[in-house]
Structures are given as C-alpha cells and as structure tokens.
Amino acid sequence: DGGITQSPKYLFRKEGQNVTLSCEQNLNHDAMYWYRQDPGQGLRLIYYSQIVNDFQKGDIAEGYSVSREKKESFPLTVTSAQKNPTAFYLCASSTGTSGYEQYFGPGTRLTVT
Amino acid sequence: AQKITQTQPGMFVQEKEAVTLDCTYDTSDPSYGLFWYKQPSSGEMIFLIYQGSYDQQNATEGRYSLNFQKARKSANLVISASQLGDSAMYFCAMTGGATNKLIFGTGTLLAVQP
Numbered sequence: 001d002g003g004i005t006q007s008p009k010y011l012f013r014k015e016g017q018n019v020t021l022s023c024e025q026n027l028n029h030d031a032m033y034w035y036r037q038d039p040g041q042g043l044r045l046i047y048y049s050q051i052v053n054d055f056q057k058g059d060i061a062e063g064y065s066v067s068r069e070k071k072e073s074f075p076l077t078v079t080s081a082q083k084n085p086t087a088f089y090l091c092a093s094s095t096g097t098s099g100y101e102q103y104f105g106p107g108t109r110l111t112v113t
Numbered sequence: 114a115q116k117i118t119q120t121q122p123g124m125f126v127q128e129k130e131a132v133t134l135d136c137t138y139d140t141s142d143p144s145y146g147l148f149w150y151k152q153p154s155s156g157e158m159i160f161l162i163y164q165g166s167y168d169q170q171n172a173t174e175g176r177y178s179l180n181f182q183k184a185r186k187s188a189n190l191v192i193s194a195s196q197l198g199d200s201a202m203y204f205c206a207m208t209g210g211a212t213n214k215l216i217f218g219t220g221t222l223l224a225v226q227p
C-alpha cells in the first residue's frame with residue numbers, strides 16, 4: 001500500500017536533547033512538508049522540500065533542521081534551541097507544486113519535559 | 114500575506130441533516146487553491162475536497178461540496194446527510210504562488226448527534 005509513515009507515534013524526551021522524527025513516503029512524490037500543530041490550532045509549516053537535496057524554511061523554522069538526501073525520506077530534527085517543542089508533528093507529501101493536494105502521515109506526538 | 118479564517122469553533126448537527134462549515138480567505142495571488150481536510154481524533158489529516166481559483170464550477174466529492182464565492186472570498190464546506198463518523202475537526206486551507214505551502218485556518222469541531 002502506498003502512503004506516508006511516521007515513527008514513532010509517541011515520543012518522550014528530556015529538555016536539552018535533540019530528537020529526530022522520521023517521515024517516509026512510497027508515493028513517488030517530489031515535494032515533502034513538515035507541519036506543527038498545537039492544541040486547538042491549525043497546522044503551521046516548519047520546513048518543506050520540493051526536490052532532493054533542497055529544502056526551504058517555512059513559517060516557524062527556528063529550532064528545527066531537516067535533510068532531504070533521498071526522495072522517500074524527509075527527517076525532522078527538533079533541536080534543543082526550540083523553546084516549545086512539545087506538539088503534534090505531521091509530515092506530508094504532494095506530487096508537485098501549486099494546486100496539488102497534500103497527503104499526510106499519521107503524525108508524531110512529541111512531549112519534552 | 115495569505116490568511117484563512119474559520120469563525121465557528123464548534124458546530125452540532127443531527128444525523129442525516131446537512132451542515133455548512135464556514136471559511137473565508139484573503140490573498141493577493143490571482144492563482145490559488147482551496148482545500149478542506151478532516152482530522153479525526155486519531156490525528157491524521159484526511160483530504161476531502163479541492164477548489165482552484167479559476168474553476169468555474171463548485172467542487173463536489175460524494176457528500177462533500179465546496180460553495181465557492183470568489184467575490185466574497187469564501188469557500189464553505191457543505192456536508193450532506195451527516196453521519197456519526199463525520200464527527201471530527203475540519204480545517205480549511207489554501208495555497209498560492211509558486212509553492213504548494215498550505216496555510217490553515219484554526220478549524221471547526223463538528224459533532225454529529227444521533
């Protein structure tokens with residue numbers, strides 16, 4: 001079955017530690033995205049990548065980093081510089097730019113204490 | 114800058130009735146896309162329907178239709194014959210410009226009552 005996988009579903013970390021969230025897709029999509037969702041809020045874009053080895057900052061990129069070494073994979077690292085890392089993180093992909101719907105993974109709920 | 118506004122934090126509807134979820138948007142791009150997503154309690158975002166800014170007709174997908182009023186900058190979602198499984202958060206979103214970045218509204222929580 002084609003789709004997007006994110007692991008793990010729940011993640012717990014101590015403050016000051018970096019943590020990497022995985023996102024893999026087998027849809028052969030060129031573009032991939034990371035969003036953050038806080039309780040009672042819509043999604044906000046962290047980073048996006050339209051092609052392998054290239055990515056751009058979204059609206060709230062501070063304290064996060066990404067890589068896009070393979071078309072299928074777009075991992076997100078939440079660094080210790082992120083002041084409020086506890087949130088629900090969603091990865092998405094789409095076939096291209098402009099007007100194409102994005103398909104989302106199941107999300108990772110990160111809790112930092 | 115693009116912006117999506119959803120003014121209904123929560124809505125109730127009786128099973129089998131129709132419901133309209135409101136969405137207004139703001140953009141200076143002549144070309145843009147409007148989307149509705151459903152988020153059940155499991156958290157996954159499920160794509161429902163898409164409307165392009167140049168589409169002449171309102172989009173429909175099964176029980177979902179998008180009431181697109183370009184002059185008023187509104188893109189309301191209409192769900193016909195509500196089912197209990199429709200209970201979820203519903204997000205309106207838009208894209209514009211050269212990228213496919215989605216801008217989301219704050220969502221509407223729909224509760225379908227038996």
